[in-house]
Amino acid sequence: MATLLAIKYSAGQLEILDQLQLPESCIYIPINNVQDAWAAIREMKVRGAPAIAIVGCLSLAVELRKLTDVESKKDLNQMIKDKLDYLVSSRPTAVNMQLAAEACVKLSSELLENDSVDAAAARDAILKHLEAMLENDIADNLAIGEYGAKDMVEKTGKSKLRVMTHCNTGSLATAGYGTALGVIRSLHKANQLDHVYCTETRPYNQGSRLTAFELVYEKMPATLICDNMAAAAMKQFKIDAIIVGADRVAANGDTANKIGTYQLAVLAKSHNVLFYVAAPFSSIDFEIPSGDSIPIEERPHSEMTHTGSIRTAAAGINCWNPGFDVTPSQLITGGIVTEKGVFRADQLEHD
Numbered sequence: 248m249a250t251l252l253a254i255k256y257s258a259g260q261l262e263i264l265d266q267l268q269l270p271e272s273c274i275y276i277p278i279n280n281v282q283d284a285w286a287a288i289r290e291m292k293v294r295g296a297p298a299i300a301i302v303g304c305l306s307l308a309v310e311l312r313k314l315t316d317v318e319s320k321k322d323l324n325q326m327i328k329d330k331l332d333y334l335v336s337s338r339p340t341a342v343n344m345q346l347a348a349e350a351c352v353k354l355s356s357e358l359l360e361n362d363s364v365d366a367a368a369a370r371d372a373i374l375k376h377l378e379a380m381l382e383n384d385i386a387d388n389l390a391i392g393e394y395g396a397k398d399m400v401e402k403t404g405k406s407k408l409r410v411m412t413h414c415n416t417g418s419l420a421t422a423g424y425g426t427a428l429g430v431i432r433s434l435h436k437a438n439q440l441d442h443v444y445c446t447e448t449r450p451y452n453q454g455s456r457l458t459a460f461e462l463v464y465e466k467m468p469a470t471l472i473c474d475n476m477a478a479a480a481m482k483q484f485k486i487d488a489i490i491v492g493a494d495r496v497a498a499n500g501d502t503a504n505k506i507g508t509y510q511l512a513v514l515a516k517s518h519n520v521l522f523y524v525a526a527p528f529s530s531i532d533f534e535i536p537s538g539d540s541i542p543i544e545e546r547p548h549s550e551m552t553h554t555g556s557i558r559t560a561a562a563g564i565n566c567w568n569p570g571f572d573v574t575p576s577q578l579i580t581g582g583i584v585t586e587k588g589v590f591r592a593d594q595l596e597h598d
């Protein structure tokens with residue numbers, strides 16, 4: 248069965264699934280340059296920490312493929328820096344775009360200094376680096392899935408698990424398979440998934456619109472709950488573990504993720520439910536010591552006051568709409584599941 252693809256890329260042609268149209272319509276739209284990518288990321292037509300970085304970087308690859316007469320490595324290097332800085336400005340909390348930009352700029356600077364590499368060869372090397380991100384992300388997610396499923400079974404002592412998840416961390420947030428939802432896919436593949444409860448994830452509804460779409464698409468045993476049902480669901484359905492994604496993990500394991508994650512971690516603690524974060528190392532920011540330094544994006548109030556064009560909140564009411572919150576590492580009791588294994592949240596190690 249074909250899995251859902253948020254991103255389609257081939258030899259300089261980039262398309263994204265417009266996630267604002269889901270679940271009603273599956274519409275792919277072209278991304279022809281970094282401006283298109285910036286707008287699509289900002290409007291959340293594509294979202295999810297890894298997917299943001301991949302679409303941003305592939306939009307630069309689209310431009311580089313059109314660049315036929317590359318004469319100056321210095322100009323190429325400056326162009327790459329400027330365009331990546333612009334892409335990083337699209338959304339502030341997820342670190343993946345920033346880390347991907349830093350890695351690409353480092354490569355470009357090294358090529359600039361290497362006199363044996365001409366401008367055309369430098370462009371080709373950077374293009375190869377950018378275009379490898381799709382496959383690398385899928386490989387990371389498959390590893391995360393296997394590590395996470397194995398650890399959950401071991402730590403819960405259960406052969407089939409009841410799991411809760413928040414927001415969307417699947418094929419629609421990555422290059423494919425997903426992070427937290429990838430672990431759930433791996434449990435399902437191994438016949439170790441009893442049931443998954445996905446939260447609606449107000450106000451953008453990544454859970455009801457996107458995660459539910461993926462779960463139904465792949466016929467996984469799942470139930471949608473409203474965010475305010477989480478505590479009752481943990482008690483009523485005897486949830487074994489909660490697993491969520493991450494937009495930025497600090498060096499001490501504090502994790503920024505979709506708003507509502509922190510309260511799930513607090514509830515998990517009080518219900519003795521294991522709480523996991525699933526994230527590739529491309530979501531870990533070792534440059535910041537704790538979650539206090541993670542910038543939290545404020546989203547438009549209209550995402551709270553309207554459903555589409557229909558107003559559902561009283562006109563004139565003030566709103567607070569942070570896109571994310573920070574879960575302290577001590578509440579991440581199951582650990583942080585990465586492509587290199589499962590780590591205690593306060594024991595993450597840089598390469």
Ligand SMILES: CSC[C@H]1O[C@H](OP(=O)(O)O)[C@H](O)[C@@H]1O
Nearest residue numbers: 294295296416420492493504505
């Ligand atoms: C696999 S990372 C997904 C991560 O991104 C989501 O945020 P958004 O939908 O605003 O991009 C959410 O925090 C997910 O956990």
